[in-house]
Amino acid sequence: xxxxxxxxxxxxxxxxxxxxxxxxxxxxxxxxxxxxxxxxxxxxxxxxxxxxxxxxxxxxxxxxxxxxxxxxxxxxxxxxxxxxxxxxxxxxxxxxxxxxxxxxxxxxxxxxxxxxxxxxxxxxxxxxxxxxxxxxxxxxxxxxxxxxxxxxxxxxxxxxxxxxxxxxxxxxxxxxxxxxxxxxxxxxxxxxxxxxxxxxxxxxxxxxxxxxxxxxxxxxxxxxxxxxxxxxxxxxxxxxxxxxxxxxxxxxxxxxxxxxxxxxxxxxxxxxxxxxxxxxxxxxxxxxxxxxxxxxxxxxxxxxxxxxxxxxxxxxxxxxxxxxxxxxxxxxxxxxxxxxxxxxxxxxxxxxxxxxxxxxxxxxxxxxxxxxxxxxxxxxxxxxxxxxxxxxxxxxxxxxxxxxxxxxxxxxxxxxxxxxxxxxxxxxxxxxxxxxxxxxxxxxxxxxxxxxxxxxxxxxxxxxxxxxxxxxxxxxxxxxxxxxxxxxxxxxxxxxxxxxxxxxxxxxxxxxx
Amino acid sequence: xxxxxxxxxxxxxxxxxxxxxxxxxxxxxxxxxxxxxxxxxxxxxxxxxxxxxxxxxxxxxxxxxxxxxxxxxxxxxxxxxxxxxxxxxxxxxxxxxxxxxxxxxxxxxxxxxxxxxxxxxxxxxxxxxxxxxxxxxxxxxxxxxxxxxxxxxxxxxxxxxxxxxxxxxxxxxxxxxxxxxxxxxxxxxxxxxxxxxxxxxxxxxxxxxxxxxxxxxxxxxxxxxxxxxxxxxxxxxxxxxxxxxxxxxxxxxxxxxxxxxxxxxxxxxxxxxxxxxxxxxxxxxxxxxxxxxxxxxxxxxxxxxxxxxxxxxxxxxxxxxxxxxxxxxxxxxxxxxxxxxxxxxxxxxxxxxxxxxxxxxxxxxxxxxxxxxxxxxxxxxxxxxxxxxxxxxxxxxxxxxxxxxxxxxxxxxxxxxxxxxxxxxxxxxxxxxxxxxxxxxxxxxxxxxxxxxxxxxxxxxxxxx
Numbered sequence: 020x021x022x023x024x025x026x027x028x029x030x031x032x033x034x035x036x037x038x039x040x041x042x043x044x045x046x047x048x049x050x051x052x053x054x055x056x057x058x059x060x061x062x063x064x065x066x067x068x069x070x071x072x073x074x075x076x077x078x079x080x081x082x083x084x085x086x087x088x089x090x091x092x093x094x095x096x097x098x099x100x101x102x103x104x105x106x107x108x109x110x111x112x113x114x115x116x117x118x119x120x121x122x123x124x125x126x127x128x129x130x131x132x133x134x135x136x137x138x139x140x141x142x143x144x145x146x147x148x149x150x151x152x153x154x155x156x157x158x159x160x161x162x163x164x165x166x167x168x169x170x171x172x173x174x175x176x177x178x179x180x181x182x183x184x185x186x187x188x189x190x191x192x193x194x195x196x197x198x199x200x201x202x203x204x205x206x207x208x209x210x211x212x213x214x215x216x217x218x219x220x221x222x223x224x225x226x227x228x229x230x231x232x233x234x235x236x237x238x239x240x241x242x243x244x245x246x247x248x249x250x251x252x253x254x255x256x257x258x259x260x261x262x263x264x265x266x267x268x269x270x271x272x273x274x275x276x277x278x279x280x281x282x283x284x285x286x287x288x289x290x291x292x293x294x295x296x297x298x299x300x301x302x303x304x305x306x307x308x309x310x311x312x313x314x315x316x317x318x319x320x321x322x323x324x325x326x327x328x329x330x331x332x333x334x335x336x337x338x339x340x341x342x343x344x345x346x347x348x349x350x351x352x353x354x355x356x357x358x359x360x361x362x363x364x365x366x367x368x369x370x371x372x373x374x375x376x377x378x379x380x381x382x383x384x385x386x387x388x389x390x391x392x393x394x395x396x397x398x399x400x401x402x403x404x405x406x407x408x409x410x411x412x413x414x415x416x417x418x419x420x421x422x423x424x425x426x427x428x429x430x431x432x433x434x435x436x437x438x439x440x441x442x443x444x445x446x447x448x449x450x451x452x453x454x455x456x457x458x459x460x461x462x463x464x465x466x467x468x469x470x471x472x473x474x475x476x477x478x479x480x481x482x483x484x485x486x487x488x489x490x491x492x493x494x495x496x497x498x499x500x501x502x503x504x505x506x507x508x509x510x511x512x513x514x515x516x517x518x519x520x521x522x523x524x525x526x527x528x529x530x531x532x
Numbered sequence: 533x534x535x536x537x538x539x540x541x542x543x544x545x546x547x548x549x550x551x552x553x554x555x556x557x558x559x560x561x562x563x564x565x566x567x568x569x570x571x572x573x574x575x576x577x578x579x580x581x582x583x584x585x586x587x588x589x590x591x592x593x594x595x596x597x598x599x600x601x602x603x604x605x606x607x608x609x610x611x612x613x614x615x616x617x618x619x620x621x622x623x624x625x626x627x628x629x630x631x632x633x634x635x636x637x638x639x640x641x642x643x644x645x646x647x648x649x650x651x652x653x654x655x656x657x658x659x660x661x662x663x664x665x666x667x668x669x670x671x672x673x674x675x676x677x678x679x680x681x682x683x684x685x686x687x688x689x690x691x692x693x694x695x696x697x698x699x700x701x702x703x704x705x706x707x708x709x710x711x712x713x714x715x716x717x718x719x720x721x722x723x724x725x726x727x728x729x730x731x732x733x734x735x736x737x738x739x740x741x742x743x744x745x746x747x748x749x750x751x752x753x754x755x756x757x758x759x760x761x762x763x764x765x766x767x768x769x770x771x772x773x774x775x776x777x778x779x780x781x782x783x784x785x786x787x788x789x790x791x792x793x794x795x796x797x798x799x800x801x802x803x804x805x806x807x808x809x810x811x812x813x814x815x816x817x818x819x820x821x822x823x824x825x826x827x828x829x830x831x832x833x834x835x836x837x838x839x840x841x842x843x844x845x846x847x848x849x850x851x852x853x854x855x856x857x858x859x860x861x862x863x864x865x866x867x868x869x870x871x872x873x874x875x876x877x878x879x880x881x882x883x884x885x886x887x888x889x890x891x892x893x894x895x896x897x898x899x900x901x902x903x904x905x906x907x908x909x910x911x912x913x914x915x916x917x918x919x920x921x922x923x924x925x926x927x928x929x930x931x932x933x934x935x936x937x938x939x940x941x942x943x944x945x946x947x948x949x950x951x952x953x954x955x956x957x958x959x960x961x962x963x964x965x966x967x968x969x970x971x972x973x974x975x976x977x978x979x980x981x982x983x984x985x986x987x988x989x990x991x992x993x994x995x996x997x
Contacts, residue, residue: 335807357809366807374807377800379867388797389808391790399788403727442808 025086026051026216027072027185032083034067034076041067042081043240049185049233054207054217056231058224058258060487064240065220069187073107074100087185104184108174110193116163121145123162124177148176152206167295168199175206186210187218192226193321196298204230222319224255224526236261259522271494272466274473278497279310281348282481283450288342290330290505300326300337302505308450308481313472315496316485317521323505324485325369328452332366333359346449360389365448367439369455369485375439376427383409383423385438390446412441416471433464440471451475452483457491469495489518501525548912549860549876556880560887567890568883571762574755575769579690579837581882582771583608583830585875587853588860589782590826592874595857596799597819598866599648599655603662604853605846607824608831609670611636615832616679616841626684630832637828640666641821649816658820663850671843678842681835688774689836693767702760703767710756717748771833778826783871795819800867855902856881859909880905 029047074094145158192200233247292298329336333356368374409423501509501524509524693705728735786792797805860877862869
């Protein structure tokens with residue numbers, strides 16, 4: 020095949036961050052007029068690759084070539100790549116809720132005549148664009164009045180207004196319901212029929228199988244393989260094998276499993292999105308955890324694992340609709356975070372810096388912050404008790420710091436995570452919910468965190484481990500639940516679980532299992 | 533004075549301000565030929581500013597939690613007029629008037645706190661409205677007239693502790709206060725050493741303790757002497773006593789109670805605080821309500837000093853209080869700030885006012901200078917943070933390491949156990965997170981085989997000392 024058939028070629032792209040090679044000689048070839056999918060686990064390097072392509076990481080900060088329509092291009096910023104006809108639509112939509120549809124579509128690209136915005140022309144152009152994406156809304160309606168599905172279409176209309184030649188969609192259907200997803204995929208097919216080339220990043224393998232002409236699989240910053248429909252090897256099984264085909268090595272400390280009685284049960288838990296009425300974050304989910312057991316929750320980003328966990332943890336997310344929780348067989352109602360903590364629940368959030376820590380705080384004050392009553396014998400906090408608690412955790416958790424009076428902001432990611440874990444261990448919980456506890460942490464620190472988790476289980480605590488890394492779940496858990504679109508789709512003991520099976524359950528959009 | 537005392541050993545920023553305050557006093561003392569450090573001028577300075585300093589105590593909590601209160605002047609004024617009229621027309625005793633004022637303040641505070649905490653209106657807007665509403669109420673209730681207040685209130689606003697005991701040539705009450713303060717300083721050093729021993733840290737070297745305690749004792753001694761040798765019948769003024777008591781109380785609340793911790797937690801990271809079981813609403817409500825109670829108190833002290841409540845009492849007080857808080861090291865974004873720091877900030881402003889006045893500088897120039905000082909103080913902070921450097925004086929006064937780890941060195945940030953650690957000083961702010969690696973896409977290292985090695989080098993920025 021000669022180069023001229025390729026709309027885009029990215030050759031030997033290597034991108035390094037201090038200490039980490041995010042992309043290692045990645046190749047990507049997209050033919051003209053096709054829909055190309057990029058698959059890979061979270062953290063595999065997909066978004067980094069797209070940022071290289073769109074000039075977010077400008078030319079010179081990476082090595083390798085980008086060849087567009089047979090010519091080597093060097094983008095110095097996002098504007099330059101847009102000028103060349105490359106438009107990215109991100110997972111988090113970049114629309115401004117308060118502005119109208121047409122204002123959003125022409126934001127930064129205003130229709131101007133004689134130095135003033137020509138709103139009449141903008142409006143007629145908007146109507147044309149909306150017709151192209153099959154949307155009939157008033158261009159003057161504010162974006163916030165539209166649903167997510169419609170907003171996604173507005174993004175595409177916005178891209179079309181920029182005379183897009185290569186459309187990149189990052190997880191376009193992750194926030195959409197089935198109906199809207201279907202519409203969007205139909206639109207992509209329609210655009211393809213008109214000659215548009217698209218790249219789609221997606222976790223939903225059934226969608227990929229349905230719509231993509233070819234697939235590139237990326238894993239750990241490397242191109243694993245390129246599958247094409249014409250070769251007949253593009254199916255879910257091949258993709259899964261490519262995505263997870265990594266050998267498990269001894270990255271997980273051994274542990275004695277001593278599982279006891281059922282400690283915590285959740286039954287028929289249903290939660291509605293607080294902002295989007297009708298969108299259910301958890302759909303009558305039930306699960307149980309035994310004392311001494313580590314239970315994993317697997318699912319792609321946005322599947323509803325975090326939402327479920329936080330909703331159970333004192334209803335700190337979404338709007339509670341129905342469901343019961345039982346501790347040691349007795350029903351308990353925990354309507355605030357405070358009451359959840361009092362009942363012995365602990366939740367270590369996925370985002371350390373925005374949800375887990377006050378970065379202005381010191382290590383000492385952070386460790387005791389979730390249970391100040393414990394160091395308040397009378398009216399005042401007892402600072403000796405505070406010091407002793409902080410010191411004992413510094414030693415037992417091996418927090419690397421000269422002094423517990425240091426600010427948590429001075430610590431590395433792994434040590435910050437140990438502080439967060441200490442903070443929750445200090446509350447002496449019975450049930451620990453760990454949400455992505457090793458994200459953004461280097462390998463050595465990860466191993467330490469795994470050891471700490473094992474210790475907690477050995478101490479008879481029930482542990483829920485939410486993770487996007489399947490090897491981590493397989494390495495750590497006794498049992499794994501899979502979650503897809505707010506529904507629990509599987510409950511697999513470790514002995515029966517493997518990555519391909521989990522991946523299949525995680526991407527089962529219709530309820531199975 | 534407690535403000536200065538308790539913060540020896542505190543965060544760097546407060547030291548810079550303390551040094552600046554001392555330098556300012558020294559400068560004016562020389563420039564005015566010794567008119568600043570005289571008993572009567574010091575008494576004036578305290579009587580004339582304690583109401584703003586009391587406002588600063590409440591304001592720092594409002595600012596730490598992430599709001600601002602513009603209504604304090606108007607609240608002070610409306611409480612003042614209500615109390616003055618009640619005392620005059622209903623004939624209630626002075627203490628009942630005081631109580632009434634505090635109750636009115638609390639009601640106003642609950643009103644404002646409700647809008648902020650439960651309706652979700654930003655403090656800025658709520659209190660901007662309050663500023664108009666309560667100013668109007670003051671003038672409506674008082675019919676824009678001045679209403680005189682009885683003698684007991686005047687004592688509270690500008691009086692002195694009565695003379696008692698043997699004739700020593702000094703004011704006995706002031707002497708007692710000074711001795712008590714000195715004893716507290718010594719007791720605190722002893723307690724700190726005991727705790728260090730108990731928790732297992734190496735205590736501060738004796739020379740550090742000596743210098744620190746010595747400086748403080750000399751300072752207390754000097755001011756005790758100054759206040760005790762005023763003209764007969766004068767002492768350390770009663771507003772000063774009230775101020776010291778309030779500072780001690782609120783310093784304790786902010787640093788040593790659950791409530792105080794919650795204020796810093798909500799201001800520092802609201803989401804993390806609520807995931808740790810803190811009720812952000814209750815915290816907002818308390819802080820706003822408390823501010824109005826303190827404003828009521830300040831208003832009553834002011835009408836005592838002015839001997840009457842008038843229609844223009846309290847104008848611009850909010851700005852003086854806010855300036856004091858920011859000069860005292862609070863962050864506009866919330867989460868950082870201390871009661872003692874704000875008092876020092878307020879004293880800097882007060883000294884500037886006083887010194888410039890004594891030098892015969894007009895109010896026009898005084899305002900310009902005060903504005904520039906506010907800008908410079910905050911710019912100094914911002915610059916230091918962006919440079920990742922603590923202030924020079926902060927460096928000088930940083931504590932020696934006192935941990936027992938053989939493998940670690942580096943200066944400890946924060947300060948004595950009693951102060952500081954909550955409010956990140958410039959030290960904490962220096963160490964921003966290290967790597968610009970986007971977390972989600974940072975590729976995992978393919979497993980180190982049997983990655984048992986855990987000894988990655990200490991990641992903390994080790995700063996020499």
